[in-house]
Amino acid sequence: MSISFSRGVKLILVQGPHSAQFDVNIYPKVSGTEQYSILLYDQNNKSLTNNKTKNNKYETKYYENETKRQIGQTTQLCMCFKRPDVCFIRASVGAVKVVRCEVADALSCLMVSGSEELVSRVIRIKAQDGATFHFPVTVALPFHARYRGNYRDIAVKIVDEERRVSYVTPVTTEGLYGGLRGSFAEVKVYSLGLFAVVSCLKRENYTVPRRGLSLKLPMDPRICLNYLPGSFTAPVMVQTMIQPVDAVLLASVKSRNDVYRSVVSTSPLLYLTHPTSQPLRRPLTVTLPCPPNPEKMRDTRGQTEQEHQPASQVLDRPVTHRLRILGASVKSKELSNELLVVLGSKDKQWNVLDDVTVRNQQKGLVSFDLTENSDRLLVVRLLSLLPPCHLTSLAEELEESICCHAVTVVLQRRGDEPHTVLVAALPSRDLSWELNKLQAQGGPGLVETSAEISMCEADQLLLRFSGNITSTGRLNEDTHERITFHSQRKNHLLVHLTEVDPFGNYSSPHYKGTAIFYKVTKGQLEWRGDKAVLKHSKLLGDPICKLSLTLPKVQECSQRSPHSDSLSDSLLLWLSGELSEEELALLVLSLRLRRSTTQLVKHRAGDSLSSQAFHVLAMWRRGLPAVPHRPKASQLAHCLAKSGRPDLARDLLLRQAAATRQSSMEYERPKKTN
Structure with a gap:
């Protein structure tokens, strides 16, 4: 099924002090991609393709609106000037004639990795086959980052035609484009391909000379690295990243497993990349924040307040109480009984560093000396000792939980468009806010929500239907509507529904069905041509949630088109070509045909299997009672399902429903003419 999200596009040619407009040809969507063909004309409809500007450059600007309009198989564009949402490209004149730009959001699941x-949207910029032009090309991609801080940075990720990945730091992330100021990641590139703006952990690169280095990381000045003189035999380049672990995340992990109840707090995850060819020759001192037990901090704070009371107030109290206060003040100065453990990772394998001693410092800081290279470090504060296997499991679960989000699937049915359903994957922490926004944008309508599910960045939700409701245009079981979850993007899908059997659910005023959602992780997807496909259909697994669907029944007219619900010969011919010999034998039993009828079919049809199947179906149809509105297709679909072919039953009902609608339209057209 191809769902149209129309793009209102306006392209403006900046040519010195003058400007001209682009005409845009929009081609039918192919695999979730919308293609834009650029033709240049000035205000007098004169071609500018061969014209050159003073600085020999053009600038193209793309705009989008949220209006949705679909005509046939093509998408109609509506002009909008509210906000830019695709890209701005600045290139030489030669590039204007050969460069094409496509929206490739269907590949967003393959554009992110790790944290x-x-x-932003995913944009494909490519040149026509064999075309050459001068680089560099300046590309400015608009983006919207909801969560930014000291630990994260903005980068433009590029995947070229050979699928080589590169990251480019933007020249600027704020700018004025097309008269609109906003967040734009502008980069100068020397190759084309897929472009996207990603929020990633901030990397700090530094050089450690032979004389040593003492460094406070700019992402978090509490984290210090102290290299002694002679730590390396030659100057080396080191890269660090910090992944914070907040208390809410730790509490969530502890709540899922009781063995972690003695864990008080953890430090941030420190990613430390040293060259493998240069081992540490002298200990590296690492300082990390690891908050102490908050309950002990409260006790100590209360004891400190008692210590600072006037002596007269203390002496007025009983002797036993004075001794208890003095004893508490002495005990607060002693070292805490809490344990500190360091975990290190090599080759993606966590281990407890037993030979490393951790020292408590002031203000919740701890320090230790590292004698071997580790690519990840984590300090855990404990109330009691934990086995090493539980500590390594804790580190792995923390890493997994950092990338996971609690998500709620929302299904909104709009009152003015009962056959249109909006499906959204919303972060559960913002659920009430997002639901209010959906109600404001879509008007009053029924909203159904699922239980919380856990999803990582770029995981997908595949949507299937069961019952008497399906999506329009879906002809087989291999096509799915899908939503790719991105925590900082809008994850919406507009689905158009239709009934499978117009005569089904006869005892209900509504057609009934179910939307079934399957989770697909980004590790289960792979590149196949220009598509992201499931590596194997068996990886789909069990559904993670189901939401009920209903459609109102349309009041039937008093006069119906003749034979609108009869099974046509063309439909029976199609079905006869899909049945095997064993399936045909089972179908004959389900249809309850007489033995004399099957013998007559063999005599008339000969040895051709498809001919035999057609004569069986035709004779069954001829023997049905002459009831005007008896649902013959439903009866045949029921028999097909009993024979082990529910897929053919579903396809039969879909084709019959389409034929019924077509027949009704042809029947009503002469009446309107008269």
């Missing part, structure tokens, strides 16, 4: 988060 990256997508904050």
Whole structure:
């Protein structure tokens, strides 16, 4: 099924002090991609393709609106000037004639990895085959980052035609484009391909000379690295990243497993990349924040207040109480009984560093000396000792939980468009806010929500239907509507519904069905041509949630088109070509045909299997009672399902429903003419 999200596009040619407009040809969507063909004309409809400007450059600007309009198989564009949402390209005149730009959001699931988060659309920029032009090309991509801080940075991720990945730091992330000021990631590139703006962990690169280095990381000045003189035999380049672990995340992990109840707090995850060819020759001192037990901090704070009371107030109290206060003040100065453990990772394998001693410092800081290279470090504060296997499991679960989000699937049915359903994957923490926004944008309508599910960045939700409702245009079981979840993007899908059997659910005023959602992780997807496809259909697994659907029944007219619900010969011919010999034998039993009828079919049809199947179906149809509105297709679909072919039953009902609608339209057209 191809769902149209129309793009209102306006392209403006900046040519010195003058400007001209682009005409845009929009081609039918192919695999979720919308293609834009650029033709240049000035205000007098004169071609500018061969014209050159003073600085020999053109600038193209793309705009989008949210209006949705679909005509046939093509998408109609509506002009909008509210906000830019695709890209701005500045290139030489030669590039204007050969460069094409496409929206490739269907590949967003393959554009992020690790802790990256997508904050823009995915754009494909490519040149016509064999075309050459002068680089560099300046590309400015608008983006919207909801969560930014000291630990994260903005980068433009590029995947070229050979699928080589590169990251480019934007020249600027704020700018004025097309008279609109906003967040734009502008980069100068020397190759074309897929472009997207991602939010990633901030990397700090520094050089450690032979004389050593003492460094406070700019992302978090509490984190210090102290290299002694002679730590390396030659100057080396080191890269660090910090992944914070907040108390809410730790509490969530502890709530899922009781063995972690003695864990008080953890430090941030420190990613530390040293060259493998240069081992540490002298200990590296690492200082990390690891908050102490908050309950002990409250006790100590209360004891400190008692210590600072006037002596007269203390002496007025009983002797036993004075001794208890003095004893508490002495105990607060002693070292805490809490344990500190360091975990290190090599080759993606966590281990407890038993030979490393951790020292408590002031203000919740801890320090330790590292004698071997580790690519990840984590300090855990404990109330009691935990086995090493539980500590390594804790580190792995923390890493997984950092990338996971609690998501709620929302299904909104709009009152003015009962056959249109909006499906959204919303972060559960913002659920009430997002639901209010949906109600404001879509008007009053029924909203159904699922239970919380856990999803990572770029995971997908595949949507299937069961019952008497399906999506329009869906002809087989291999096509799915899908939503790719991005924590900082809008994850909406507009689905158009229709009934499978117009005569089904006869005892209900509504058609009934179910929307079934399957979760697909980004690790289960792979590149196949220009598409992101499931590596194997068996990886789909069990559904993660189901939401009920209903459609109102249309009041039937008093006069119906003749034979609108009869099974046509063309439909029976199609079905006869899909049945095997064993399936035909089972179908004959389900249809309850007499033995004499089957013998007559063999005599008339000969040895051709498809001919035999057609004569069986035709004779069954001829023997049905002459009831005007008896649902013959439903009876045949029921028999097909009993024979082990529910897929053919579903396809039969879909084709019969389409034929019924076509027949009704042809029947009503002469009446309107008269």
